[in-house]
Amino acid sequence: MKKLAFLLSFFPLISTASDYSCEQEFNWLKKTFENNDAGFQYALSQKGEKNYLEHNKASLKAIKNADDISDCHQRLQQWLLFFREGHIGLSLNVEKENNASVHNFNKTEFQQYLNNKSKEDIEGIWRLPSYTVGLKKEGSNYNGYVIESTNSKWQPGQLKLILNEENDGTYKATYYMADHSIRHVDSVDFIDQNHLSLGNNWLTLSRQNPKEESKAEVLQYVQLMESKTPLVKQLSKETALLRIPSFSYTDKKHIDTVIRDNLETILSTENLIIDIRGNGGGSDISYEEILPIIYTNPIHNVGVEFLSTPLNNSRMLKFIDDENFSDDDKKWAKKGYKTLQQRLGQFVNLDAQSVSVKKLENVNPLPKKVGILMDESNGSTAEQFLLAAKQSYKVKLLGAPTRGVLDISNMHQVDSPSKNLTLHYSLSKSLRIPEMTIDGKGIQPDFYLDSSIPAYQWVSYTRGMLEEM
Template sequence: MNKSICTALLVCALSVAANAQQCNCPENFDYVVQKLEMNYARFPDKVPASEKKAYARLKAKTERKARKAATTDSCAEVITGWLNTFHDGHVYLSPQDKAAPKPLTPAVVKQPNLARLDEQTALLVLPSFSIRHIKAIDSLVAAFKDSPTPQLIIDIRGNGGGGDRPYFGLLPLMYTRPYEVHGVEFLASEDNIANFEALLQEEIPANTRKVVEELVATLKARPGQFVPFGEEKSVATYESVSKTPVRIAVIQDQKCASAAEQFLLYALQSDKVTTFGTSNTKGALDYANVTELPLPSMPYLVGIPSSRSTRLPETSVDKAGIAPEVKLPKHLEDPVSYIKGYLKAEAQLP
C-alpha cells in the first residue's frame, strides 16, 4: 500500500479515536442518569418499585449504545433517546452555547401584538410568555384598557411557555370568580438547592431574594424530601369584575406548553372565556422549575424538573394536555375570523 495513503489512514483513525475519547459517551450518559435519578421530581412516580426491573433493562440497553457512540452528535442522540422515554417536555438535552447571547430582534422572535379587528373585537397575539416580553405585554394590556372592545381574542398558538409573570396583567380582565391556585413541591437535592443559590448571586428584586433565601433554608433543612412552596391549594380574588371585555376567546394548539398551559387553566375558570383549537395542548406542566446541569465532557446541558404540582395525582395536564372547549376544523383557513363571527353570533351582535 502507498506510504502516503497509510499515513493518511493512520491520521484519520487517530483523529476519530481522539474525538471518541474526548466525547466519552459512557461517562456522559452515566452522569445524566445519576443526575436525573437524584434531582428529577417525577422520578419516584415515573419509576415505582414495580417498574424498576424494566427501567434497569432500558438503562443497560442504553449503556451499550453509549459505548458504541464515537462522536458527540451520536452520543447526544443516544442520551436524548433515553430522556425521551420519560415523555416529559421539561426533560431535555440542549446544546450549551458558550458564546455571549446575541440580542434577539423582532425578525428572530415573534413579538406580542394588539390589533383592533372592528368596533366590537380586538386581537391580542402572544407567541411566548418569555420574561423578556413582560413590559411589552403589560403595555398592550394597558392599551386595551384605554380603548376596550366588548370582545377580545387572545391567540397563544405556538406559545411554548416561559414564565407566569408575563400574563398576570390579563388575569383581572378574565376574572369572574375566585381563581383556584395550586402550589408546588420542590425536591430538596443538592443540585436543586445549588440552582437556587446561584440565583441569589444575580441581581434580583429584594422581595424575590427574600423568598428564595427562605426556600433555600427550608430545602437545606429537609434534604432528600419534597418541600411545599406556597399553599397546596388556595384562591386568588380581585375586588371587582372588569366590565370589558364581555367575551374572551383563547386560541390554542398542540405547541402550547408549560406557562401557556397554566394560563389556560386560569382562563378555563372564567365565565367570560371560551377556548378554541384544533387539538389538545402539548402537556408539559405537571413537573417544572428546571435545573440545568452541564455534562462533564460534552458541550450540552441536561434539563431536569425540580418541582411537582400539588394538583397531582388528581389532575394531570401532562397525560393528555388541555382540550379546547370548542374544537375547530383542522383545515380552517382563518380561525380568527371564524372565532370573531362565533363570538358575535353568541352575543347576537350585528
C-alpha cells in the same frame, strides 16, 4: 405557584471537544437525573422498574457503539425520552464544524425557470426569518438552498431545508438550524399557495413575489404567527384581538406595555380574542396583567412541591444574586433555600397552602366574552395560563388540545464533568398529581376547531361566534 421561569429554550455554552468516554457521560447523566429530577420517581411508577432496567440495558449497548461525542449526545438524548416529553433536555456544548457543502445554485437561472412555469407550486423563492431560500425539486425531494442570509455561518448555495413527500401525500421536513444541526419536522402545512408552516406554527415560509396575492385573512394570520412581540388589533367595533407569542420572562415588559397602551380599547370593546397559538411557555408573571381583564371570580391555583437536593437548591442562591428579580422574590428565594436545606431528599411545598386563591376587587364590565385560541404547541406556562383563564365565566377555549407538559416543571441545568454536555431537568412536581394530570393529555378546548376550519380562519371563526352569542 411562585414567580419562577419555565425555561424551554436552551442556550448552551460552547466549548471544543476533548477526550471523552460516552459510557462515563452516561453514568454521570443517569446518576444526576435519578438523584435530582423531580419527575424521575413519578415516571418510574408509571412505566415500571422492569421496563426502566431494560431501557438502561439497551441504552448502554447503544452508547458503546457511539462514533463520536455528537453521536453519543444523540444516543443519550434517546435515553432521556423514556421519562417524559417536556421540561427535559440535553445540550451538546461542542462547537460543530461547518461542513455544509456549497452547491452550484444560480438564483438568476432559477428565477428564469420559475418565470417560465405556467403554475406556481412548492418550487419557488421563499423568505423565512434571517434567510431567503430557493426551493427546487430534485428527484423526489424539494431542496431549499440559501440565496441570502443575515447569519454569517451560512453561505449562498448551502442546503437549508429538505421537504419530503410521504406516501399519503403529506410532507415532512429536515431543517438545518443556525449551527447546522438537524431538526426533523413532522408536519408541513400549506396555509395557501404563498405560505408554508413548518412544525405547527414553529416556522413560516412566505413566497417572494407571488403571481397571485394571498387573501387578507391569510396575511393577517401570517403576521400574527410571525410576530415575535405581543400586539393588539381592533378586528371590528365589537371585537379586539390580543396576540401573545410567548410568555417568556423577558417578554413580560412587552406584554405589560402593549396591554397598558391598549387597555382603554380592550376595556371598551364587547369581545376579546386572545391568541396564544405557538406559545410554548415562559414565566407565570408574564400573564399577570391579562388576568384582571378577564377576571370574574376567584382563581384557584394548585401549587407544586420541590425536590430538595444540594444541586437543586443551588438555584435559589442564583436567584438571590439575580438583578432581574425583585427584592420580594429574593427574600422568597432566601427563605426557600433555608427551608429546602433543612429537608434534603424530600419534596417540599414552599407555599403556606397547597392551593392559592387569587381574588380581585373589580370585575370589568367589558369585555363580556373572551375567546382564547390554543393549539398543540402550547405548553408549560401557556397551559398554566389556560388553567387560570378558563375559571372565568367570560372565557371559552377554542382550538386544539395543548402539548401536555406542565406536571413536572421549574427547570434547572448542570454541566457534565467533561463540560461536553448540559443536562436540563426539572425541580418540581405539581400537587394536582394524580387527580388532575396534564402531562401526556393536554388541556382540552371548549370548542375543538377541526381540520375543516383552516388555521388562518380561526380568528374570523371565533370573532363570528363571539359576535353572534
